[in-house]
Amino acid sequence: MPQVPAANFLARCLMLAAIPIVMLVAMQLGDADISVWEGLLGFVSGDTSAQAMIVGEVRLPRVLLALFVGAALGAGGAAMQGLLRNPLAEPALLGVSSGAALGAILMLYHGLAWQAGFWLPASAMLGALLAVLLVWGLAGRKATGQSLILSGVAINALLSAAMALALNYAPSPFAMQEIIFWLLGSLSNRGWDQLAFAVPAILLGWALIWSGRHLLTGLSLGEDSATTLGVYRTPVLAAILLGLALSVGAAVAVAGTIGFVGLVVPHLVRPLVNSQPAPLVLWSGIGGALLLLLADMAVQALGGQQELRIGAVTALVGGPFFLWLILSGRGRF
Amino acid sequence: MQSLLLFLFALSFSLSGEARPERIASLNLCLDQLLLELVPHEHIVSLTWLAADPRYGNRDIPDHIRLNHGRAEELLPLQPDLVLVGQYGAGRAAQFLKGLGVRVEAIADPADIDGIYRQVNALGELTGRAAAAQAYTRALQKTLGPLKVAGPRPKVVVYSPNGIVMGKGMLENQLLELAGFDNLAARAGVEYVKPVSLESVLDWQPDALIIAGVYPQFSLANVPLRHRALLRAYPEEKRFYMPPELGQCPAAIAGGVVEKLREFRQRIK
Numbered sequence: 215m216p217q218v219p220a221a222n223f224l225a226r227c228l229m230l231a232a233i234p235i236v237m238l239v240a241m242q243l244g245d246a247d248i249s250v251w252e253g254l255l256g257f258v259s260g261d262t263s264a265q266a267m268i269v270g271e272v273r274l275p276r277v278l279l280a281l282f283v284g285a286a287l288g289a290g291g292a293a294m295q296g297l298l299r300n301p302l303a304e305p306a307l308l309g310v311s312s313g314a315a316l317g318a319i320l321m322l323y324h325g326l327a328w329q330a331g332f333w334l335p336a337s338a339m340l341g342a343l344l345a346v347l348l349v350w351g352l353a354g355r356k357a358t359g360q361s362l363i364l365s366g367v368a369i370n371a372l373l374s375a376a377m378a379l380a381l382n383y384a385p386s387p388f389a390m391q392e393i394i395f396w397l398l399g400s401l402s403n404r405g406w407d408q409l410a411f412a413v414p415a416i417l418l419g420w421a422l423i424w425s426g427r428h429l430l431t432g433l434s435l436g437e438d439s440a441t442t443l444g445v446y447r448t449p450v451l452a453a454i455l456l457g458l459a460l461s462v463g464a465a466v467a468v469a470g471t472i473g474f475v476g477l478v479v480p481h482l483v484r485p486l487v488n489s490q491p492a493p494l495v496l497w498s499g500i501g502g503a504l505l506l507l508l509a510d511m512a513v514q515a516l517g518g519q520q521e522l523r524i525g526a527v528t529a530l531v532g533g534p535f536f537l538w539l540i541l542s543g544r545g546r547f
Numbered sequence: 548m549q550s551l552l553l554f555l556f557a558l559s560f561s562l563s564g565e566a567r568p569e570r571i572a573s574l575n576l577c578l579d580q581l582l583l584e585l586v587p588h589e590h591i592v593s594l595t596w597l598a599a600d601p602r603y604g605n606r607d608i609p610d611h612i613r614l615n616h617g618r619a620e621e622l623l624p625l626q627p628d629l630v631l632v633g634q635y636g637a638g639r640a641a642q643f644l645k646g647l648g649v650r651v652e653a654i655a656d657p658a659d660i661d662g663i664y665r666q667v668n669a670l671g672e673l674t675g676r677a678a679a680a681q682a683y684t685r686a687l688q689k690t691l692g693p694l695k696v697a698g699p700r701p702k703v704v705v706y707s708p709n710g711i712v713m714g715k716g717m718l719e720n721q722l723l724e725l726a727g728f729d730n731l732a733a734r735a736g737v738e739y740v741k742p743v744s745l746e747s748v749l750d751w752q753p754d755a756l757i758i759a760g761v762y763p764q765f766s767l768a769n770v771p772l773r774h775r776a777l778l779r780a781y782p783e784e785k786r787f788y789m790p791p792e793l794g795q796c797p798a799a800i801a802g803g804v805v806e807k808l809r810e811f812r813q814r815i816k
Contacts, residue, residue: 245743246750262780264749271776272746322767392767403710403745405775 222486229486229500233281236507240277243514244268275406279468280510281503282409283401284475286416286465288502289495290458291476292483293423296430296491297454298359299437304476305462307366308455309345312373314466317341319377319393323384335411335467342463345369346455355448358437399472399525401510408468419461423495426454430491472525474532475502481539567675568629568650572622573598574615574640575633577796578654580606581670582631584799585679588612592625619643629673660691660721663798690802691725700729701754701815705789706777708760708768712743718797719759719789726808728757745771749780755815756781759789787811 241250248265250273256263257270290305297303305311321337350357352365381390429450432440440446462476479501480494487493509527516522571586572593573579579598582591588609596614598606608614615621619640622630627649632641634655645651652673657663664684671680703723705713713719714730714737723730731751732741748756756777761769771777787808792800 245747248750264752264780267776267780268746268749271774271779272749396767403771403774407775 222488225486226497229497229504232504233500233507236504236511237277237281240280240507240511241269241273243511244273271405272403275409276401276404276510277507279404279409279412280401280507282413282416283465283469283472284506285499285503286412286419286461287472287475287506288479288483289420289423289499290462290465291478291502292480292491292495292498293430293454293458294476295480296433296494297451298363299433300359300363301481302477303363305458306471306473306476307363307370308458309349309366309369309373310342310459310462311466311471312370312377313341313343313345313348314338314463315341315393315397315471316345316373316377316380318396318467319380319384319389322393323380323389332407332411335408335464338467339415339460339463342466343456343459345373346459346463350452350455356446357451359433395523396470397525398523399470399528400521400523401469402513402521404468412464412468415464416461419457419459419464420499422453422457422460424457426450426457427492427495429454430495434489434491470525472506472528474525474528474536475506478532478536478539479505481536568673570626570628571631571674572615572625572627572629573631574617574622574637575631575654577656577666577798578631578633578670580796580799581667582674583608585667585671585676585683586674590674592627593622619647622649623647631670631673657718657797659716659718660725660801662718663687663801667798687798687802691722691805698727698816700727701812702729702731702752703755703757703787704731704748704751704753705757705759706748706772707740707758708766708772710742710744710748710771711740712737712748713740713759714738718801719757719793722801722805722808723757726805727812728808745774745776749776755785755787755811757787757789760791760794761788762791785815 246264246268248268250269253265253269254274256266257274287305290310291303294303294305294307295301298307315338317337317340318334320341321334349362349365349369352369353361357365377393381393384390429440429445429447432443432445435443437446465472480498483497483501484494487497506524506528509524509531512527512531513522513524569590570592571582571590573582573591574595576595576597579594582594583598583606589611591609591612593613593615594608596616599608599614613621613625617637617640622640622644630641630644630649630651632638632651632653634653641651641653654666654669654673655662657666664687667680667684667687668677671677671683705717705719705723707713712732714732714735716739720730720733731753732743735751737743758772761772789804790800793804
């Protein structure tokens, strides 16, 4: 195993240290001019004053959700790139995002009764799971990277068509507009209920992905070598796919589809872990959390009449940066 | 034979100079309701299909009244002698009917309380039921009337879907003033409507929350209104839900809304 240079170690320490600092700054951002510390103390002691509610019920869950959703997307992206041995892979390729979106549309506009806030993320989550199962089923039980990509593209196209159909027949005239905004992703007005829903699923998903980390390491030698090594087994593949569906599905279910984090973050982090697939998943999670929190801070700082969508911010920042990354490292892929 | 009789009947009225329309049709959701209120039902030939929708009208429509979907070909066979339309909407059908010589009259949608009076009185004039319309506006004036508000004016914010607050120039603001409330958005200088973050609404620290324009059907726009921060800071007894019909036909329910708001003010005092 190659030695990790000291500079990389330092960079990883900085990433970890940045998270609490950025969190503290993020907690200060908002329209209301209040004392965060007093609000937090008030919230912990069960106070329902405006200050306590703003800090405890609006800002804190939003910051935490940005961290968890970002981590799920970053780690999911790293796992996908390792699994498919393709630098362009991201979780959306497995149909996670479009499956979740379809589930959400069906529940939002065709659901029987929309009672608690629980039903929307639950159906989005179910949509994501079904989409991944469908992709996997189509690719064959012992799918190779290529067959997964191909069936992913096919299922994504199918799901997009189903989404368009469901929106066409939606009884609400605003369905189309609303779902477009939802697809751009947002963390605003999210609260503890969304967090309570998403975090267990994200953690379970990570556990499953982590259990299959040897497959990712083996795959870095190629599919044939991984098979020879005995790590390319169906249950391991199933664990990773299910873990992706759970963690990314839960993230999409509460925050909408936020593009680019899963694609860019593994590329940023890869040099820091010497391109080793298993640590890459871990550090991409941390990097994704940091990136999404920063993006959400930009959303709040820029403000404006209409809320700026976080998916637009990540794509605007991520796109050119990704391009630079490709150009500067041309020939490496 | 029947149409001939009708023709003679109409002719006699026009000759006497007091043409009172006998076959009235409406292409507007609110005018539907006002017609049912002010005009004997046998003189109404058609209302919009929404009049029968419990979400909007919530009344029994007599069987002889045909429900239209805002299309000229639905109205023509009914031979209306007066077709009422709102300021907006059903424009194409109205133009078409006008071109065929049908009398089409537009009545402006109200933006404030004076607008409500104007709307009702205009309907009374056009349908020849001015007396009924005046009685209706008098009764409404009496309910809304200049109320001598005694005691404190609770501070409120009107929060509606997509996180929009309502300020000066809105009917909701007028109704709140009449009911003895202090609208913080109006005080902060909001003209008409403005999107405002959840945080700002909490930061204004209103005594109570007025939630407006929420239909029971799901919409993502309503998500900010059900955020836990709002629900915890403003429990059930500190929230007032304005009926969403206020946005469609204030003339029909403004009086009732002000009465309910006054009761709410008593409760939270």
